[in-house]
Amino acid sequence: MLGLMQSQPLLISSLIEFADRHHGDAQIVSRRVEGDIHRYTYRDLARRSRQLANTLDGLGLAMGDRVATLAWNGYRHMEMYFGVSGSGRVLHTVNPRLHPDQVAWIINHAEDRVMCFDLTFLPIIQAVHARCPTVRQWVALCDADRLPADSGIPGLVSYDSWIAGQSDQYAWPEFDENTASSMCYTSGTTGNPKAVLYSHRSTTLHAYAAALPDVMCLSARDSVLPVVPMFHVNAWGIPYSAALTGCKLVFPGPALDGKSLYELMEAEGVTYAAGVPTVWQMLLGHVKPNGLRFSTLRRTVIGGSACPPAMIAAFQDDYGVEVLHAWGMTEMSPLGTLCTLKNKHLELPKDEQMKILQKQGRAIYGVDMRIVGSDGQDQPWDGKSYGDLLVRGPWIVDSYYKGESPLVRDAQGRGWFPTGDVATIDADGFMQITDRSKDVIKSGGEWISSIDIENIAMAHPGVAMAACIGMPHPKWDERPIVAVARRPGAEVSREELLKFYEGKIAKWQIPDDVVFVDSIPLGATGKMLKTRLREQLAGYRLPGL
Numbered sequence: 001m002l003g004l005m006q007s008q009p010l011l012i013s014s015l016i017e018f019a020d021r022h023h024g025d026a027q028i029v030s031r032r033v034e035g036d037i038h039r040y041t042y043r044d045l046a047r048r049s050r051q052l053a054n055t056l057d058g059l060g061l062a063m064g065d066r067v068a069t070l071a072w073n074g075y076r077h078m079e080m081y082f083g084v085s086g087s088g089r090v091l092h093t094v095n096p097r098l099h100p101d102q103v104a105w106i107i108n109h110a111e112d113r114v115m116c117f118d119l120t121f122l123p124i125i126q127a128v129h130a131r132c133p134t135v136r137q138w139v140a141l142c143d144a145d146r147l148p149a150d151s152g153i154p155g156l157v158s159y160d161s162w163i164a165g166q167s168d169q170y171a172w173p174e175f176d177e178n179t180a181s182s183m184c185y186t187s188g189t190t191g192n193p194k195a196v197l198y199s200h201r202s203t204t205l206h207a208y209a210a211a212l213p214d215v216m217c218l219s220a221r222d223s224v225l226p227v228v229p230m231f232h233v234n235a236w237g238i239p240y241s242a243a244l245t246g247c248k249l250v251f252p253g254p255a256l257d258g259k260s261l262y263e264l265m266e267a268e269g270v271t272y273a274a275g276v277p278t279v280w281q282m283l284l285g286h287v288k289p290n291g292l293r294f295s296t297l298r299r300t301v302i303g304g305s306a307c308p309p310a311m312i313a314a315f316q317d318d319y320g321v322e323v324l325h326a327w328g329m330t331e332m333s334p335l336g337t338l339c340t341l342k343n344k345h346l347e348l349p350k351d352e353q354m355k356i357l358q359k360q361g362r363a364i365y366g367v368d369m370r371i372v373g374s375d376g377q378d379q380p381w382d383g384k385s386y387g388d389l390l391v392r393g394p395w396i397v398d399s400y401y402k403g404e405s406p407l408v409r410d411a412q413g414r415g416w417f418p419t420g421d422v423a424t425i426d427a428d429g430f431m432q433i434t435d436r437s438k439d440v441i442k443s444g445g446e447w448i449s450s451i452d453i454e455n456i457a458m459a460h461p462g463v464a465m466a467a468c469i470g471m472p473h474p475k476w477d478e479r480p481i482v483a484v485a486r487r488p489g490a491e492v493s494r495e496e497l498l499k500f501y502e503g504k505i506a507k508w509q510i511p512d513d514v515v516f517v518d519s520i521p522l523g524a525t526g527k528m529l530k531t532r533l534r535e536q537l538a539g540y541r542l543p544g545l
């Protein structure tokens with residue numbers, strides 16, 4: 001027997017309609033590429049999203065056609081999130097940190113029809129436009145006055161003039177909630193990137209889940225600064241959850257240095273921020289030496305790569321800012337787990353609580369997790385046994401666009417997505433990543449977690465960033481070494497760092513060597529690029545070999 005409740009498709013247009021009606025006067029503040037601060041409201045956002053939808057209709061774009069962006073976090077990008085998907089087209093956010101050849105490859109693979117870009121990225125567009133025959137319209141995200149006269153891009157228009165004059169009335173179409181809404185290519189650290197194609201259903205369910213108290217806990221009382229880019233995994237879904245909750249939104253635009261972020265936070269009363277560890281390192285690097293305090297910031301979500309415990313402690317102990325450690329993937333929309341304590345943990349001593357908070361956290365309802373050994377058998381949830389982490393759920397990838405399904409089947413035939421991460425899960429369900437499976441160091445038949453080794457190094461005051469990799473060893477198979485970028489002016493030595501490990505991990509897990517580097521190579525999404533580091537250290541030999 002079927003239930004007798006209304007069946008209303010979960011569509012992204014319903015989020016913007018809701019925000020318009022219930023939070024119309026809540027503010028959206030953007031630092032623009034032009035350098036100034038722009039302010040408007042959700043009502044304005046909804047109005048211009050409808051104008052954009054009319055513009056796309058006028059261009060004759062079909063349902064499912066891809067409309068791409070190459071843009072920072074800002075209000076025009078937000079309009080595209082709703083105007084493009086809401087009208088049935090697919091928003092394709094392209095990562096501008098990729099090499100232009102990869103950008104061209106991605107645009108062609110996605111067969112984008114329109115490309116809207118911030119003027120910062122004009123040089124990329126100039127380098128690729130002649131190689132992108134599917135694009136019918138190039139749009140600069142600016143007003144008519146700032147449109148470059150001699151860009152060399154045929155038919156280039158300014159976004160503001162493109163949508164101006166269009167009606168701000170638009171009846172958002174109703175269609176199947178499984179219709180594609182947006183797409184994002186994976187980082188592509190090995191081979192060509194793969195495209196994840198999100199649906200209206202997966203996006204709205206993720207938006208609900210992300211707003212929950214033990215997830216991002218967003219509310220109409222918050223002022224939210226997503227530093228995490230809208231060009232990668234939809235800024236962790238914050239644009240959608242923001243429309244659902246009506247929080248004030250503060251977009252940083254291109255100014256992601258510690259000083260600019262701090263000043264924006266203070267000026268706009270930011271209570272909540274989200275970003276990857278490297279961004280917060282820059283923020284703390286500005287706040288600490290200048291003796292500053294956060295007057296409104298209460299919570300920050302940190303994820304995308306392992307958040308060093310020293311960073312959690314600095315935020316919480318020195319500044320009273322709660323850190324929520326999060327884990328996810330492009331293939332997961334992206335949220336999978338978030339780390340918050342349970343009621344029974346509230347009485348624990350602080351150092352015991354800290355041990356829990358360093359983990360990647362508990363699964364959000366909607367995400368099922370398993371860890372399996374190399375024999376495919378489930379490992380116990382005891383906080384010690386580790387295995388390959390598999391996930392399934394309604395906002396997790398089933399197949400790549402124009403690609404294969406990565407899923408593995410269980411005994412009941414259900415598909416699980418292999419994350420490529422190695423993890424433990426404890427009896428309370430707290431998951432902890434020990435490594436990417438390809439980064440695990442195997443020494444004498446035992447596994448060593450490179451994340452543990454990096455976290456210890458990064459707790460040393462002289463270390464800005466550390467990356468641990470395995471080096472071939474004739475007897476032990478592999479031994480860990482740690483590449484370290486010192487903080488400016490710091491004088492830490494190899495011996496001092498190796499001594500720093502003593503008593504913190506088992507003796508055999510201590511790295512064999514410390515190699516000082518100017519900087520740790522980072523990929524297009526701010527994660528450490530160990531493949532490049534390995535290339536850089538190609539001629540390296542372990543001490544004594």
Ligand code: AMP
Pocket residue numbers: 186187233302303304305306307325326327328329330331334360419420421433435436525
């Ligand atoms: P991406 O799809 O580019 O967002 O990368 C996803 C990968 O980033 C995951 O599979 C993890 O390896 C890594 N990652 C994300 N969040 C964390 C975290 N909190 N701790 C450790 N690794 C993380």
